[in-house]
Amino acid sequence: MPSQQPFALIESGAHGLAIVAVNETAARLGIEAGTSLADARAAHPDLLSRPAEPEKDRIALLKLARWAGRYGPNRHIDGNDGLWIDVSGVAHLFGGEENLLNDMTQHLLSFGVAVQAGLADTLGAAHALARFGCPPDAAWSMAPVSETHAAIGFLPVEALRLDASRILLLKRLGLRHIGQLYDIPRDSLARRFRSSDVAAAVLVRLDQALGAMEEPRRPMLPPPVLSVARAFAEPLISSEALEAFTNELANELAAALAAKDLGVRVLRLTFYRADGTSGTIAAAMSTPCHDARHMMALLSEKFSSIDAGFGVDILRLDAVRAGKRGANQKGFGSPQGAAFRDPSELVDRLVNRLGRDAITVLRPNGSHIPERAEIRLPALDVLAAETSSRVASYTPPWPYPKRLLRPAFMLSRPEPIQVTAGVPDGPPASFIWRRVERRVARAEGPERIAPEWWRTLYLDEDQKRPRTRDYYRIEDQQGAMYWVFRHGLYEGEEGSERPSWFLHGLFA
């Protein structure tokens, strides 16, 4: 797009196509957002236009917000064309607030983004400065610390983020600048407006801009518990350098965590590349950890997936979630305490490599139906829950007797088998499973497992009723042992469907 050509983005409105945004050349010619395209074309026949794509704009703005994380972890988009970034305690990394603003505006200009920035003590004041306070020859304006009153006093009342109707009212009252509002006693200001909520709205916005009232805001991502960052004058490209600096950050974070008696549960390394893109790698821990060595062990496995691109100029390491590191008693006189390390570090490493659902542990579940009596849960979550419950490594006991003979492997879904068996409750004499016939040498059973009666209470007439299972432990002539069941009884059960046989488990 030639930049000297006047250009506008259009949208179909109530009165035909209307202009929603213009480029600099068009603005200089006097074309304004809000006029209809036909009118503008009449005055400037060379005006180019394109339909506006607000959805894409929003995505681009979110991308920009992600990039802006390099200037502070808490940030979000503001309206359709703004970003706010909380830079509390960050400016020193860039050598002061002016340098930070210069750095940011230069970066944005180099991306081809027109930018106006404002920096102030409050979000309201920064908003006012960015949108109404930028001098024409500069890309930013800044209110020095605790000089907000003076800095925004000369700005028009539009800067206060009020409805157009309220702005109009203020102007009718002769209040054109924010500074004029300072001197009016609050009670008399309220009296000048007809309704009290208009007055309240104005006062709230004023107080928010001046910092007299807290303004809650939600950042794009939940703010990390702790965060350490490092900016580099020369972008880093080699993975060795990245790893070395990440190690430094990990040590720093570990020290900060230890000072607060916290341990990190979710760790995130964000790297901001010189070309404005960013990437992250994350790791989760099953127990709160403040050991830099372990953090690095988890992160370094993923280093190979980092694409440094044109170089990384900022690295940030966040403790996204953290937990209290309680003293963990190893058990009263438990001999294993000293012999084995806690398996949580191993679980973290395996989860890091294979994914959360690949590492599981078995836990009891409230049912007596064999496939529901136990449940496999991600080890990461279970170990976390069991270590955080202050009772040292206590796990609830299993609900069945220890000597119950059950198969070591339970098929994920019982497989139908063809069986020759005595009626009504004889064990199988032979069966065909996976297309091979096996002759039964010995059998034990039946062990009857009734369905859960509470599931049958509210069944409709036409719904299938769960059936009784009679389990047999059988051994074939090769010595292999199986767990099979007959689903249903021959007599005495409602629904006279013939029973069928299933193989449910393999004994090891």
Place this chain on the structure above:
Amino acid sequence: MRFLLDSRVSPAVSGLSPDPGKDAVKDSVIESLRSRILHIERHAPRRGASAVPENSPLPRSRRRLRWELGCPACDDLLPRGLEANSLHEIKGVPSAIHGASAADWMAGIGFAARLAVRRIDTFAAGEEAHASSSMAGSGIGPWVLWCWPRQLAGEFGSPSAAGLASLGLDPSRLIIVETARAGDALNAIEESLRAQSLAVVIGIVEEAELTPARRLSLAAGETATPCLLVTHPASEPAGATATRWRVQRGGSAPHTFDPRAPGAPRFSIALERCRARPESAARSPMLLEWSDETRRFDLASIVADIPAQARGADGRAVPAAVRAY
């Protein structure tokens, strides 16, 4: 093993004089060289001597470097019992030339699981602690890791807590790792062996080639965490293992109370490879019986089979009808 004593090793060795002082030096040099070679081969010193040097990073309580099956006839095959710092491969007997049935796998897995029970018991007994066998279910025992690729899990189903408890393992202290690929499983096993958090690692894979097997063996040696590797019954055996067992399921022992019911499981065991005592590998297979009560293997007594023969004549009524479905 043959090795050359080069005179350059030490001037003391090259001396030919019958000076008794020099002989003593010579003996000590040879002794130190032997121990170095033993160390290189990761064989612990001979029976009775401390297996791990005093400056080992392992805590004293971990220095139980061997465990046994509990059956003297079988344990005599192994000079030092099963070494904890090694890789042990267990294979079933393939029922077909190229394939193996679930039953063939189960024999190997069952044997491995019971070796793991022995390992945990030996460990607990060595800690002279709170009862050995009562540990199951109490949630204070050492952790065991079970690792296999998802494809095998799809074939056999998932390890069941109730079943593992009836084998003698504590299901609440078991970590199950299921990987998408076989290579990942070997990596995960190696990582687990290095962690020093586990009493034993049970790995079930199709096949381990020489390099991964060697890596597992070294990882096991570093932390004295034994690895029981169950591999496909028909695949090539892995190299670099301390022992290799060929296991087949025998018909179970007669049940104490019910002649028609399966009793204690029996395994036909052949030691195919034994690095520490190669001559043991040639022995014929033996039939071992596992007891859930004593939690150890024993030689199966054939004489005890006699009551089982009376099974047909128990006078039980023949079922009224036999139907096929």
